Amino acid sequence: xxxxxxxxxxxxxxxxxxxxNGELYLLDQTLLPxxxxxxxxxxxxxxxxxxxxxxxxxxxxIGVAGxxxxxxxxxxxxxxxxxxxxARVESQxxxxxxxxxxxxxxKWGLKRMVEFAKQQTVAxxxxxxxxxxxxxxxIHEEDRELCRMIGVHGAELIxxxxxxxxxCNAGSLATSEYGTATSPMYVAHRNKMPFRVYADETRPLLxxxxxxxxxxxQAGIDVTLITDNMAAHIMSQGLIDIVITxxxxxAANGDVANKIGTLGVAILAKHFGIPFYVAxxxxxxxxxxxxxGGIPIEERDPEEVTNFGARRTAPEGIQVRSPAFDVTPNxxxxxxxxxxxxxxxxFKENLLTEYASLGA
Numbered sequence: 001x002x003x004x005x006x007x008x009x010x011x012x013x014x015x016x017x018x019x020x021n022g023e024l025y026l027l028d029q030t031l032l033p034x035x036x037x038x039x040x041x042x043x044x045x046x047x048x049x050x051x052x053x054x055x056x057x058x059x060x061x062i063g064v065a066g067x068x069x070x071x072x073x074x075x076x077x078x079x080x081x082x083x084x085x086x087a088r089v090e091s092q093x094x095x096x097x098x099x100x101x102x103x104x105x106x107k108w109g110l111k112r113m114v115e116f117a118k119q120q121t122v123a124x125x126x127x128x129x130x131x132x133x134x135x136x137x138x139i140h141e142e143d144r145e146l147c148r149m150i151g152v153h154g155a156e157l158i159x160x161x162x163x164x165x166x167x168c169n170a171g172s173l174a175t176s177e178y179g180t181a182t183s184p185m186y187v188a189h190r191n192k193m194p195f196r197v198y199a200d201e202t203r204p205l206l207x208x209x210x211x212x213x214x215x216x217x218q219a220g221i222d223v224t225l226i227t228d229n230m231a232a233h234i235m236s237q238g239l240i241d242i243v244i245t246x247x248x249x250x251a252a253n254g255d256v257a258n259k260i261g262t263l264g265v266a267i268l269a270k271h272f273g274i275p276f277y278v279a280x281x282x283x284x285x286x287x288x289x290x291x292x293g294g295i296p297i298e299e300r301d302p303e304e305v306t307n308f309g310a311r312r313t314a315p316e317g318i319q320v321r322s323p324a325f326d327v328t329p330n331x332x333x334x335x336x337x338x339x340x341x342x343x344x345x346x347f348k349e350n351l352l353t354e355y356a357s358l359g360a
Contacts, residue, residue, distance in 0.1 A: 058174020
């Protein structure tokens with residue numbers, strides 16, 4: 001492993017993923033906000049571990065990292081006959097796809113790479129690898145544009161002086177640039193709209209404290225950090241006008257799986273009459289998943305709950321549950337902010353209408 005200097009995107013924030021001179025680099029988000037550094041990914045095993053360890057995280061970013069990570073995994077196989085090379089492509093994609101089970105974008109990106117490879121007519125495996133690099137680059141650039149358009153459509157929800165609550169990090173650090181939940185904020189900020197963001201800290205790994213509050217602060221947005229159990233009080237004070245979160249997987253009926261704690265925020269928003277919106281690109285929609293109850297929920301290391309940073313805060317031998325995600329039912333969701341516009345209930349019918357080719 002080797003560290004390297006970072007790149008900046010158009011928001012003057014660190015790139016999460018970049019490909020340079022035939023090598024894959026990931027921003028190590030476990031070190032943020034105190035250390036900002038990139039890490040070269042030299043093997044597919046390293047890419048998998050980086051995804052599992054949350055060095056790269058956020059559903060769209062994981063999808064992009066998976067596409068590039070597959071290229072890392074098959075780079076040494078470029079001298080194989082095409083049929084043997086394709087067998088490696090499929091086996092490596094299947095293996096890497098198990099790194100994180102809840103975020104559908106990882107398997108989506110890998111599936112797209114495999115299907116693309118199958119459709120090519122080439123003279124040799126090196127030529128096919130080069131074409132696959134082009135497709136991974138397309139996925140990366142497409143994510144930038146998808147997230148930008150989420151911001152264009154979602155910015156209309158942000159009114160002068162409004163307060164926005166967000167949970168976890170569905171920001172620039174979780175995607176290729178604008179983020180999903182933060183994209184409307186970045187667009188509104190560029191349009192000189194005055195507003196304030198309240199960021200939940202998001203226990204147990206503090207993605208809101210370490211990542212969301214940091215990136216919004218870096219971008220010059222008015223952001224206030226709160227602990228997760230302050231959300232109800234802040235809502236009761238009339239300080240929140242809208243909630244916007246991201247999602248790691250959206251079921252066909254509009255149920256959404258997002259970072260643990262999101263369901264509680266949605267229930268609170270319903271109680272206080274605050275609209276709860278979810279921002280997502282089409283790659284997060286899983287039409288093979290009829291409803292959210294079937295979404296696999298990743299269980300994390302118990303130490304993420306028993307420890308606060310490097311310090312243990314729970315008794316030895318205590319029983320622990322550590323689900324990384326929860327599912328918010330569609331009846332709590334006011335709308336889905338997508339690159340095609342804001343989709344409103346009934347979600348099952350409207351999602352299928354808007355994305356007919358995906359749901360077929």
